[in-house]
Amino acid sequence: MxxxxxxxxxxxxxxxxxxxxxxxxxxxxxxxxxxxxxxxxxxxxxxxxxxxxxxxxxxxxxxxxxxxxxxxxxxxxxxxxxxxxxxxxxxxxxxxxxxQGLNPYPYRFDRTHTLAEVRRTWGELEPGVETDDAVSVAGRIMLKRDSGKLVFATIRDRSGEVQLFISKAVVGDDAFAAAKALDLGDWLGVDGTVMTTRKGELSVKPSELALLSKAIRPMPDKWHGLADVDTRFRQRYADLIVNEEARRNFEIRHETIASFRRTLATHGFIEVETPVLHPEVGGAHARPFTTHHNTLDMDLYLRIAVELYLKRLIVGGMERVYEIARTFRNEGVSTRHNPEFTMMELYQAFGDWNEVMDISEELITTAARDALGTTVIEVRGESVDLAESWPRKRMIDYASEGTGVELHPSMPLLDARRVAADHDVFVEDRWGTGKIIEELFEKTSESSIVRPTFVTGHPVEISPLARVDRNDPYLTERFEIFVDGREIGNGYSELNDPVEQRLRFEEEQAAKEAGDAEAGSLDEDYLRALEYGMPPTGGLGIGIDRLAMLLAGADSIKEVILFPTLRPEAN
RNA sequence: GCCUCUCUAGCUCAAUGGUAGAGCAGUGGACUUUUAAUCCAUUGGUUCUGGGUUCGAGCCCCAGGGGAGGCACCA
Incomplete structure (x- = not known):
């Protein structure tokens, strides 16, 4: 105040x-x-x-x-x-x-052109041309070359870089001395004319210079940038200043999300916001963060998914909804996991998993085109065109091929355990055949999937919110999208039968009581919603961070999260 | 949680157990077409922290801290 x-x-x-x-x-x-x-x-x-x-x-x-x-x-x-x-x-x-009564932190500066606009407008100027075209530009001083009665400074704004050609004869002795006293990292506003040097470098020749903000702390190395990963993640501001790669990664992330919103809008989806604080854990298999509301004296969980809330909206008749949702899971941190991450979940009434697979391809392919200008990406040294139709293959077929044993959730548990033992897959006592098949898939096949692929037909046991396959009661109409060995999406024909959903919840509840910390709890309000009747619905979740990694070619999720979760700095 | 690696100037990096260095940045000087400008001179160190071994430790040993990668868990 x-x-x-x-x-x-x-x-x-x-x-x-x-x-x-x-x-x-x-x-x-x-x-x-x-x-x-x-x-x-x-x-x-x-x-x-x-x-x-x-x-x-x-x-x-x-x-x-x-x-x-x-x-x-x-x-x-x-x-x-x-x-x-x-x-x-x-x-x-x-x-x-x-x-001297001067403010090194003035309140504003009026610019007429971004640096990219300068380059776009005058980029074709021949070497050695001086125009009378006046511009006002602003940026941070990234490089400075001091040459007697000239100072060359490279400034950068969000759009690009342009050189300043500061001449003592033009600005006068005092301003020239002040220009010489500028430091790398200072923000500068400039009024001047556009010109090119003898060697053809597009430049602005200032008639007036204004310090917009003084940098008190020296910039990282102007050539090598900032290499220390710890510092890069903790001081993202410094990373963004000096590392082009960092700026590019977050540009790609932004373009991806913006592209999703456009694609979804063309299909009539409505963006919604649902609670982050959940009284029940549900919608995914994960350990939650817990918190407490003082006035209500109530324990709450940070959401691990938004699925159950979005489907309540489908019950309410909203027909097509999506949320780009920050989601929290209290699990390990790795190159692929951050405790908070972003998922896009959508639900489409009257559709099933087929519609949702189609829109998955469209969303991701369009995002690649928007963010990269191409649908062809490099994955593990392989050129992959996202626009080519994505193969679909059942999880049980992957696992069967991987193990050399014909696997199906209907097979006796003891047989499945034997296959698992043969492949060094650890099995919990409470796991059924379906869960063991998933483990075998992950062990034998997951990491070998390079190009985008729909892995389909997950066993019912591991898919408590998905509808049973219309042709096989042991499987569900579910798919996961795998690229580069990583899961980036998950969708299915949504289970809308309230009686069956209650039974599935009860099985989960039993697993939770048997010690499965990641199992969901029974959500009575969600069941009440289903009892009002949910139309047939297809649902999808896409991991935005992982998609951004894929498109940016980043090998760590921290490269596409501006402020990844880290321990507090020492001392 | 486990294993491996890593931490030296503001930044990027050197340094057989024997006086801690370089480049950039900074400072002083030269230079009116440079562009990682160049040239001359120059300042700057809790070698992550705490112990230990040794005549002597940035280096070897122990403990702790941060980070990265891998495993596990998950998306």
């Missing part, structure tokens, strides 16, 4: 009472010493914002804004050039500016 009384103290009258500054009347408190002339022309000032010219003004945090203390440049801290000394040096520059 800001109040004027404890905010920076200044008054407009004070500003007005000062004679106009030399350089255009907007610099109220110019110092007359040569030292302070350094910044004399570099700043474009906003009225009122920089009027704290009096001695020892203190802001609401108690920091001195302007003081008569000795310049930090003379303090002990600056005797070296470690991080502390470097920060002290730059803070000293700030003090110096403020003593």
């Amino acid at each position: 800001r109040s004027t009384s404890d905010h920076i103290t200044f008054d407009h009258g004070h500003l007005r009472s000062h004679p106009s500054g030399v350089g255009g009347g907007d610099i109220p408190c110019r110092s007359t010493t040569d030292d302070h002339e350094t910044f004399g022309h570099v700043l474009r000032l906003e009225v009122g914002a920089e009027s704290m010219c009096g001695p020892s003004l203190v802001n609401r945090y108690g920091h001195s804004i302007v003081s008569d203390e000795p310049d930090p440049a003379e303090s002990d801290e600056l005797s070296g050039s470690g991080l502390a000394a470097e920060k002290a040096r730059r803070l000293g520059l700030l003090d110096e500016m403020r003593q």
Whole structure:
């Protein structure tokens, strides 16, 4: 809560009472010493914002804004050039500016062109051309080359990079000195004209430069960037500043999600938001995070899936809904798992698993086209065209081929256990044949699936919310999408028979009581919803993080999550 | 949770158990078409932390911490 009384103290009258500054009347408190002339022309000032010219003004945090203390440049801290000394040096520059009434953190800058727009408009200019075309651009200083009476600086905004051609003869001695004092990492706003150098480098020749924000901390290595993965993930801001790859990965993630929304909109899906705090765990097989609401005095779970809520909406007649849902699972962290991750789940009334498989292909293929400009991606050195129809193959067929034994959930449990033992697959006592078949599939086949593939027909035992296969009572109409050995999606014909659903829940409940920490609980409200009648429905979930990994070619989920879950920093 | 690897200047990296170095960044200087600008000079260290072995430890040993990869679990 800001109040004027404890905010920076200044008054407009004070500003007005000062004679106009030399350089255009907007610099109220110019110092007359040569030292302070350094910044004399570099700043474009906003009225009122920089009027704290009096001695020892203190802001609401108690920091001195302007003081008569000795310049930090003379303090002990600056005797070296470690991080502390470097920060002290730059803070000293700030003090110096403020003593002149200049604000190193002005409130705004009006730009006319992004750097990509500059490049798009003037990119074809011949070498050595000077135009009269005026632009205002802004960006962070990434490189700086100081050459006598010229300074070349490369600035970057979100769209790209452009060089500044700063000429002493154009900007004048004072502004040129100020430009020389700029540091890598500083944000700059520039008014100037477009030109090309003799070698053809597209440049903006500034007539006026404005420091938009002073960097106090030095940038990572301008050439090598930031390589330490720990630092890259903890200080994502630094990673994004210096690593093109990081920026690209999150661009791809964004384009993927944006593409999903467009595709779903064309199919008449409605985006909804359902609770993150769930009183019951359901919709997937996973261990939840638990939390507590104080006023209600109620334990709650962070959602592990949104399935049961979205299907309630299908009962309610919303027909086509989806949610891009942050989801939480209290399980291991790996290159493929983050405790919080994003799933897109959709439900489509009157459809079954066939419609949902079709839309899976469309969503992912379109996302690739939108994010990468191509549907051809590289997977394990293999060129894969997502636009080619994805093969469909039953899980029991994979497992049978993998083991050399004809497997089916109807086979006696003892036989299934023997096959598992032959393949070094650990089996829990409570597992039935269906679960053992899934384990055998994962052991023998999962990692060998490279191109996108629908693995279908999961046993009923491991699919408590999926409808039984219309042709085989032991299997369900379910599929999982595998690419590069990883599951990225899961869908099925939704079970809508409330009586059968209750029986399935009761089996899960029994498993939970038998010690399965990941089993869901019986959700009476969901059953009540089904009792009102849910139309035939197809449902789908796609792991957005994993899809982003696939499209970005990232080998770790942390590369596509801006702030992955990490232990707190040491000390 | 287990196994392996890793941690040195702000960043990227060196350094047989024997005085901790380089490049970048920074500082001072030269340079009006550079572009990882270049050239000259130069500052900067709790070698992750704590013990131990040794005349001597960045290096060897033990314990702890962070991270990565693999396994397990899951998506």
